[in-house]
Amino acid sequence: xxxxxxxxxxxxxxxxxxxxxxxxxxxxxxxxxxxxxxIGPSGCGKTTLLRCFNRMHDLYANAHYNGEITLHPDxxxxxxxxxxxxxxxxxxGMVFQKPNPFPKSIYENVAYGLKVRGVKKKSFIEERxxxxxxxxxxxxxVKDRLNSAATALxxxxxxxxxxxxxxxxxxxxxxxxxxxxxxxxISTRHIEELIQELRKDVTIAIVTxxxxxxxxxxxxxxxMYLGDLIEFGASDQIFTNPKDQKTExxxxxxxx
Amino acid sequence: xxxLKERLIETVLFLAAASSVFVTLGIVGILVTESIPFFEHVxxxxxxxxxxxxxxxxxxxYGILPxxxxxxxxxxIALLVAIPLGTVAAAFLSEYVRPGIKEILKPILELLAAVxxxxxxxxxxxxVTPLLQKVIPSLGGFNVLSAGIVxxxxxxxxxxxxxxxxxxxxxxxxxxxxxxxxxxxxxxxFRVVIPAAxxxxxxxxxxxxxxxxxxxxxxxxxxGMQPNLTxxxxxxxxxxxxxxxxxxxxDLPHGSIGYQSIYVAGLSLLCLTLCFNIxxxxxxxxxxxxx
Amino acid sequence: MESRxxxxxxxxxxxxxxxxxxxxxxxxxxxxLVTLLALIVDLAMTGVxxxxxxxxxxxxxxxxxxxxxxxxxVGSFCIMLTTAFCAIPLGVAAGVYLEEYSKKNWVSxxxxxNIINLAGIPSITYGLMALGLFxxxxxxxxxxxxxxxxxxxxxxxxxxxTTREAIRSIPNTIREASYAMGASKWQxxxxxxxxxxxxxxxxxxxxxxxxxxxxxxxLITIGALTFIAFLPTAPFDAHIPFVNFKWLMxxxxxxxxxMFNWLxxxxxxxxxxxxxxxxxxxxxxxxxxGGAIWLRLRFRKKMKW
Numbered sequence: 112x113x114x115x116x117x118x119x120x121x122x123x124x125x126x127x128x129x130x131x132x133x134x135x136x137x138x139x140x141x142x143x144x145x146x147x148x149x150i151g152p153s154g155c156g157k158t159t160l161l162r163c164f165n166r167m168h169d170l171y172a173n174a175h176y177n178g179e180i181t182l183h184p185d186x187x188x189x190x191x192x193x194x195x196x197x198x199x200x201x202x203x204g205m206v207f208q209k210p211n212p213f214p215k216s217i218y219e220n221v222a223y224g225l226k227v228r229g230v231k232k233k234s235f236i237e238e239r240x241x242x243x244x245x246x247x248x249x250x251x252x253v254k255d256r257l258n259s260a261a262t263a264l265x266x267x268x269x270x271x272x273x274x275x276x277x278x279x280x281x282x283x284x285x286x287x288x289x290x291x292x293x294x295x296x297i298s299t300r301h302i303e304e305l306i307q308e309l310r311k312d313v314t315i316a317i318v319t320x321x322x323x324x325x326x327x328x329x330x331x332x333x334x335m336y337l338g339d340l341i342e343f344g345a346s347d348q349i350f351t352n353p354k355d356q357k358t359e360x361x362x363x364x365x366x367x
Numbered sequence: 368x369x370x371l372k373e374r375l376i377e378t379v380l381f382l383a384a385a386s387s388v389f390v391t392l393g394i395v396g397i398l399v400t401e402s403i404p405f406f407e408h409v410x411x412x413x414x415x416x417x418x419x420x421x422x423x424x425x426x427x428x429y430g431i432l433p434x435x436x437x438x439x440x441x442x443x444i445a446l447l448v449a450i451p452l453g454t455v456a457a458a459f460l461s462e463y464v465r466p467g468i469k470e471i472l473k474p475i476l477e478l479l480a481a482v483x484x485x486x487x488x489x490x491x492x493x494x495v496t497p498l499l500q501k502v503i504p505s506l507g508g509f510n511v512l513s514a515g516i517v518x519x520x521x522x523x524x525x526x527x528x529x530x531x532x533x534x535x536x537x538x539x540x541x542x543x544x545x546x547x548x549x550x551x552x553x554x555x556x557f558r559v560v561i562p563a564a565x566x567x568x569x570x571x572x573x574x575x576x577x578x579x580x581x582x583x584x585x586x587x588x589x590x591g592m593q594p595n596l597t598x599x600x601x602x603x604x605x606x607x608x609x610x611x612x613x614x615x616x617x618d619l620p621h622g623s624i625g626y627q628s629i630y631v632a633g634l635s636l637l638c639l640t641l642c643f644n645i646x647x648x649x650x651x652x653x654x655x656x657x658x
Numbered sequence: 659m660e661s662r663x664x665x666x667x668x669x670x671x672x673x674x675x676x677x678x679x680x681x682x683x684x685x686x687x688x689x690x691l692v693t694l695l696a697l698i699v700d701l702a703m704t705g706v707x708x709x710x711x712x713x714x715x716x717x718x719x720x721x722x723x724x725x726x727x728x729x730x731x732v733g734s735f736c737i738m739l740t741t742a743f744c745a746i747p748l749g750v751a752a753g754v755y756l757e758e759y760s761k762k763n764w765v766s767x768x769x770x771x772n773i774i775n776l777a778g779i780p781s782i783t784y785g786l787m788a789l790g791l792f793x794x795x796x797x798x799x800x801x802x803x804x805x806x807x808x809x810x811x812x813x814x815x816x817x818x819x820t821t822r823e824a825i826r827s828i829p830n831t832i833r834e835a836s837y838a839m840g841a842s843k844w845q846x847x848x849x850x851x852x853x854x855x856x857x858x859x860x861x862x863x864x865x866x867x868x869x870x871x872x873x874x875x876x877l878i879t880i881g882a883l884t885f886i887a888f889l890p891t892a893p894f895d896a897h898i899p900f901v902n903f904k905w906l907m908x909x910x911x912x913x914x915x916x917m918f919n920w921l922x923x924x925x926x927x928x929x930x931x932x933x934x935x936x937x938x939x940x941x942x943x944x945x946x947x948g949g950a951i952w953l954r955l956r957f958r959k960k961m962k963w
Binding site (some may be wrong): 369372373376377379380381383384385386387388390391393394397398400401451452453455456458459460463470472474475476477478479481482483484485486487488489490492493494520523524527551552553554556573574577580581582583584587588608611612615616619621629630633636637640644 | 672673675676679680682683684686687689690691693694696697700701704747748749751752754755756759760765768769772773775776777778779780781782783784785786787789790791794811814815818842843844865868869871872873874875878879880881884914917918921922929932933936939940943944946947951955
């Protein structure tokens, strides 16, 4: 595995939605080519934190950030007022809880990110589509029907398509928001294996409600509770030897 | 006893619901039966190919073409105004405007559809035509252009309101997916939201077309009520509807050829509207299959 | 990887188009709203000075300055009454049936499809149907009754659709609660569904009446007179049962037809009368629609399930 390099840093991030303070000051490192898992009971703010990374909250009124997420190596604060959310989203990809392919063809879905940023060269797009579908482990299944509807794929295939769609623009960080919560166990395992593979190419942050999943796929784990980061550390340590009592209670299943 | 009462109520309510079907049957039935005698005087060939429509003249001609050209022309002009403006306004309201402000803007826009059409006729004849005459001095007092433009404004809310409903009902996770790869608002609107709302937008357009085809008072007042086989919007002309109004204003003995001619005109209008509705249905089917 | 400068330049171009589109959207909206405003202002400037007490209590006349809209507004009022009387019970009953009783079968599908299609049928064909059916076949004459029935059928789909929407927004838990108390289906509808949906239904009724009051073409088609210098028969008698419905069979004119008549005359003095009538019509429709919007917002706020 490559050396440990800091890719992004969350610094004392507070986030509120209307009057409600959802994140109460989170500080967290994200390392390059590692998988960082965010875990915690529902309502702890893990998805909210993940959505900060590509400014999804900006789509809705009443969202307020306070604090920083610094993206390395250029050191810009992606939550800064002077940073356009579009830039952040072009550099950081996201895959959502429920597979959400566009009602277009498989090819169009993967090519979408390139097309919206004005890439015209067909050969380049085709090359990228193939590469991303291969990375997402979907190429062999769909290579003969790239022009058929994406919505006709199975749930697991759709989610891998969404991963390919996010990969096509070569994001610096890939965000996965409970990517397997709507999938069956076999598709889930498929995606977990995929995450292990993808780690070589891209930095990943994943929100998951499944502790087993976090233990299986992640290198680092952050445990959140009620908008606070309780504990962050290497996943081995968090799952075998948690330092905080709350973390221990959670991973041993005493509340959830 | 209680069961009987419940059954009785259900039957009464069912009859009320079924009455709407009788309205349709009544309209189609009456239009057809009152039109049939007309074709005992006039051959279908003359009806479809004669270039004059003068059923009330001494030397009567019964060619529907002049009325069709008038109807098409006004409808085209109205759609050229309503479809671009209505669609852009809908996309703007749906994708750019905050929900709070939208809830105020949309009903105000819908007021355009509430204004009585005779008032629009006044506006076309006494406001828009004089205004247009400043730009086109040769324009006559009665013309198709002014009537068409005003009709277009009138049907903007039909297009925009239904289109906006369709765009808003596109699930937000599709929008998020688009924004998440770095698309801009306009890209999301045109590449994701509008294609996904296509079916609803088609319905909006079809309703707009139906309205334009069937609109009566604006053309009757501002376009001059003279059947005229032309595609020049600067000339006066008559639509099918304007002809019906013109004949109805006079004395109309039951069973006279004038009486029959308005039913033939009405039937043609109904067929025209039906055609567009079928095209719309077909388009939606075709698009849904593609998905 | 492309440089950050290239990325930012790319964003800037795309944002320029975003901005252009926002401006286009704003202009489209503005165009529509400014036209509406121009229409109101133009009509008001010409018409409002003409409006006075005499205008409402005079019959139409050969002399523009003596003409009024007495017969027209009385006619409009009588027809609205007839329309409401015919369309509301029918429309609400149909809406209740379609939401609460109808099963998914071909009959209900035909009814549903038909209601959607009725919205697209040109209003003038309702007039033609009424002329053939009510005037000549049923011998109701060119009367207030014929006009009221015609407009009643015309606005029926509006009432049905709004009734259904109002009923649909009532959660199933309310129905279950009522059935759990042993109520029958009709009792549930009578004591729960109808009262809770009354706000929405009222909105639909107002909208449909505002539509009916401005309708011109179907009434011209059934042969409404354009010049009437008398009122319908008074509905009150000196003897039992004190009321009569003879007025239903009287000839009529309505405000939009009166306006159309004045507008078709070459003399501009009559155009002023037309504008004044137009303002009266416009104010009534705007008040009705404004009321409907207000009601809708109010009920939406009040009804939180």
